[in-house]
Amino acid sequence: MGDVVSSHLDESRREMIAARTKDVIKQYSDVYEQQYAVALFNSVRFEIEGGGGTQSQLLHRKDPLAGRSIFSGSLFQYLEENRKWRNRFVSVPNTYTINLYENKTAHERGLHPKLTINCAGYRALTSLEEYVELINTSLPGIKAKASSSPFIKCATQFPLILWHPYARHHYFCVMTEKEQKKWHAVLQDCVRHCNNGLSEDSTVQTPAFTDSVRLYRQAKGHYGTWDMMCGAPPQILANLVMETLHPELRNVIGPRLKGKMQQRQRNWMLISDAVYKQVLSQTTGQYKALVEACEAHRAPLDARLRTDMDQIITSKEHVSNKIRALVLPKAEQLLRTSIQPYISSILEALMEPTSRGFSEVRDIFFRELVELSKNSLNGGDKEKMGDHMERLSMLAFHPVKMQSCYEKVEQLNLEGLQQRFDVSSPSVFISRAQILMRGQMDNAMYTFEQLLHQSLEAQGDDNICKTIQRCQDRVLKKYDYDSSTVRKKFFREALLQIIIPYMLQQLSSSCSPELPRFKELIFEDFSRFLLVENMFEEVVLQSVTKDIMMAVKEAAVQRRHNLYRDSIILTNSDPNLHLLEEAPSVDWANKFGVDEPEGSQGSGVEGRIGGSGRRRKQVVSMIQLDGVPLPYESCLEVPGVELIPEEDAEVSECKEQGEEDEKEVELSQPECPKSPDSVDEIRDLINPMVEMVLPVPEGNHSDLTNGTAPTTGTIIAEDGVQEEVTHVTTLVEDVPRKSLRDKASPQTILRQLVGSKKQEADKERQEEAAIKSAIEELEIAVQEEDSEQIAEASAPESDYDSSPPPPLLLADSSSHEDSGFQSPVNEGLDDSETQPFTNGLNGGNKVIDPVEVEVLLV
Incomplete structure (x- = not known):
């Protein structure tokens, strides 16, 4: 290529x-x-001059991701050079760049990644159909059918694609839908963060x-x-x-x-x-x-500004008034006819999904703290408390947990307004709202951490549940105020971004030719700081600001948007809280003595920071599928679609049940055949062995020796297949038993084993017959007992009680049914007498010795 x-x-x-x-x-x-x-x-x-807006109630964390990474795991990458899929280990540090390594070992050794992706300008896709629609617009006159496939064939049905209008596209895939959702949330967070790159x-x-x-x-x-x-x-x-x-x-x-x-x-x-x-x-x-070059001239410009600030401001006001007299009548006419009728509809389209997103942030914050309180009530120790707080501290930067909040805002739709006001797409506003939501979640969690830490230092660990509840209520009130302030500011900025460009475009044709004459009113020394174009835009901005402020103020009165009126809010209702803002972040792991396990959620190992030896903690847990190890760590090629394991829904449901249910599932489902891993396993496949362990009394040890004796015969296996027997191997163990009548030869043992196998093959039929026979016998016994009680009514009750009950024996020697019924076959047998184990190849009963037997089948 x-x-x-x-x-x-x-x-x-x-x-x-x-x-x-x-x-x-x-x-x-x-x-x-x-x-x-x-x-x-x-x-x-x-x-x-100072100034500024209202002060926030929540605290702000200066560097929330210090010593953290976002995510790491393995997925498959498509290599365009050889058109093959290879496994790659992916690491997402706190800079939100995507680093791909050949394997996990290369990452742990600190080697340079094979590829680093800056996600600014990208879009994260999860379907090939959506990707086909985008690439069809890449070349004019070349349109593919809706059902046509792209030039890549995904190795699994769960793709992940990073699309960019100019740069290289990146193709990945994973093995399960669960992995795809988690990776997609991570990739979207990387794109969202990189798109908000200006500080x-x-x-x-x-x-x-x-x-x-x-x-x-x-x-x-x-x-x-x-x-x-x-970017x-x-x-x-x-x-x-x-x-x-x-x-x-x-x-x-x-x-x-x-x-x-x-x-x-x-x-x-x-x-x-x-x-x-x-x-x-x-x-x-x-x-x-x-x-x-600009920074080199900053010092003299700054000195001049501070010296002549009053004269510059006066000159600017004078010129601005002149421009306002020209522009304001035209701007007001444009506002009345083309903008004011649409302000309320634009604001409504912005407020509905944004308010739902911020409400979802509040709900997630509340649910996580309720879970923390439950753990403390259920007797959770300090180590669990510290581990939980470590994970909660990074809740805002957990893309999977925050995904439900982000999805609420993605429903923002400006269709019908985009063409009129030249809005290319709502993605700019969606991304900005999501960044604000993440910031509010981090501020709320950081404030809760500081308040909880302060309360624990002052009151100790006694009644920690009430302490959590008290801190939670304080933070929620502050979040309600701050989220209202942030949303109103976001609505005002979004309205200005939509309306001002439209007004400038409409007014430029009539006003721009008149602007150069205003440059003569500006002193030459001040001409670098006062530009006519900027003052023209400020006049247009001021003309529409009043209408936008009134629209947002009216919306704040409506309770369904959960906005506060500015007139009833104090600027700073808790001044002592802001003294904690300069305090360092709480290290909950050290406070409660938590040992951070590798790969655990919120504290996975992500390499080392600057060689200091301190382990980098991971925000999102690594995906580990039960029973499926991280595949192809040596960066082998993907063997094929059919060989990539996928997560089974039935198996995942069984994992949630108890151990008894798991055993039942395993017994009901036959194990899939596997390839042999050693020479012995291959020999077992060629010459299978059947083992039968029988006890031998101590007195006959001298007559038996370990060894294999050649013999001939056949045996029926469990699956009904008839197999030939070539050798019988005898192994002797010390097991105390009563003396047997006789010693059996290998031929007798073989005949006994064959008979036993035949009996096992008919096991179900014999059990059914034995149960039916036992039920009939029980009915007969009950009838006889009733007749005897009627005939012997005058007999002493003690005589009836002294008669021993009939022994309860198994219905059949080959059946393991423990029904407790007496079979006619076993009548006359005494439990105290040891019965010899008899069987024969032709149905004849011969007494044999129970020994441990290995039978080689060919």
């Missing part, structure tokens, strides 16, 4: 791609340098970058949200280049591709990945140089 890439991406075309990338970055750099100065001005002004802590670089991307795309005519605004800045810039470069290359290279439809699609994806790698490497270096 390298020939396909090199033939279509020759040196001249690569030079064209490099020149196009350089040109885009040059245009973007001019915008970034301007926005960097504006962002610095806003940051310094905020620092001087909000940087008050200058982050707003400068986002505003520059938005203004650059608006200059190209692209308003509204952008799905590829995800680190170099990745976003690469997506910015590929937004225009990718369609051009596709139109040029696509018609020249040869082969079948699937082959052309596969070749185009390889070419697209090669182009994306080239563009990404170029944007990484150029963005780094751009940031370094």
Whole structure:
């Protein structure tokens, strides 16, 4: 496949791609340098004037995943080089990158991974049908049928696919549906985290970058949200280049591709990945140089801002008023006719799934703490308490447990509004809401940990259940307030992201030609910090902010959304709690002396951190199927679809029952034949042996010797097949018994064994006959006893009691029925007398010695 890439991406075309990338970055750099100065001005002004929103009630953890990893396990990866599936050990550290190793040993030795995947911009899929729909849009004019299969054939029916519009696709599969759901939750969490890669802590670089991307795309005519605004800045810039470069290359290279439809699609994806790698490497270096150049000029700009802040603010207000007089009438007319009628419907579409998601977060938090209280009430020791708290501390970062919350928000649907307001898809808002939900869960759990630790330090471990309940109630009240505040802020930002681009697009044609004349009103010394384009957007923003605030305020009154009104909430109802925010995270393992088992949920081994020897704890437990070891650890090829074990629903149900039920299931289901593992097992298959152990009295030990005697005869096995007997092996053990009448030869033993096998073959029929005979005998005995009682009514009662009851013997010597009934066959026998074991090949009864016998069958 390298020939396909090199033939279509020759040196001249690569030079064209490099020149196009350089040109885009040059245009973007001019915008970034301007926005960097504006962002610095806003940051310094905020620092001087202060302000900000309401203070949160919950505590914030600074580095929640320190010393943690997310997940590790084994799955099958499709290698495009040789088109084969290989087993790989996968590790997901706290950076949410996916590292693939050849096997687990390579990971434990600290070797470099064979592949590292940054999930920014990807989508995690679980069906080939969905993947076919996406790749059908990769090349124009090439459409596959809905039932057609892609160019890969999955080794199992549980695929996992990472799809990217520009970069290489990754194909995995697992063996069970349970594994697929867990891996899919982990992959989605990796994508979600990497798509939220811009740090909000940087008050200058982050707003400068986002505003520059938005203004650059608006200059190209692209308003509204952008799905590829995800990942680190170099990745976003690469997506910015590929937004225009990718369609051009596709139109040029696509018609020249040869082969079948699937082959052309596969070749185009390889070419697209090669182009994306080239563009990404170029944007990484150029963005780094751009940031370094801007940071070098930050100190003199900061000094000028702090010196002339008052004059700059006054100048900005003067120019803004002039722009407002021009823009505001047009903006208000647009609001009345095209926006205000839709604000309530947009807000409703956002609030319903988001509120359900945050309610689910609260319910999961509550259920986990109730489970913690139950364990303490049921006499759980401190070690269990510490282990439970260790797992709860990472609840927010457990993608499987948080999946139900995330699924609530994924129901967000803006259909009907997307075309009107140029919203590409609701994925931007879904991802943002999920990140906020995870943050609220972590804040709630961290606050609970600090409160519980403080209470235990002050009151001790006595009555710990009441302590947990008291801390839980405090945290839930604070969560209700904080989740309301976070949701209202999210709704306002989402409305602005939907409405403002639409307004700018509608107003730009009439207002943009008038904006250059306002530049003359700005002093030259302040021109770097005051840009007319930014002030125009601020005026448009201010025009619609009042309507958005009123809409959110009215929605807060409705109880079904579980929102608080700002007027009834104190800014900080618990000031003493925030003193705990600077305290370090509680180490519950050391506090309660917990020994962390390897592979346990929340504390699995994930390598070592920086060679310090401290073990890295794992958030999600590794998947271990009962009876199925981690397969193909040596990275062998997948042997075939039919040889990959799958989890059986019936077996999983049996595991939940008791040991007695398991034994019954095992007895009712015959064991599947397995391949022999040694030479002895192979010999046993060729020459099977039947063992029969019979006791021998101590007095006859001298007459018996260990050894094998050749003989001839036949025997009927349990399955009814007649087998020939070639040897009889005698083994003697010391078992005290009464003396026997006679000593048997190997021929007699063989005849006895044959008869015993025949009797076992007729076991069911004999048992049924014996039970029927015993029932008839019992009826006769009851009738005779009644007649004797009537005839001997005058006899003393003591005479009747002194007569011994008839002995209860087995109905048949070959039957193991323990019914307790007397059979006519056994009448006259005394239990105290030892009866010889008799049997014969032809039905004749001969006395034999019970000995231990091995019979070789051929």
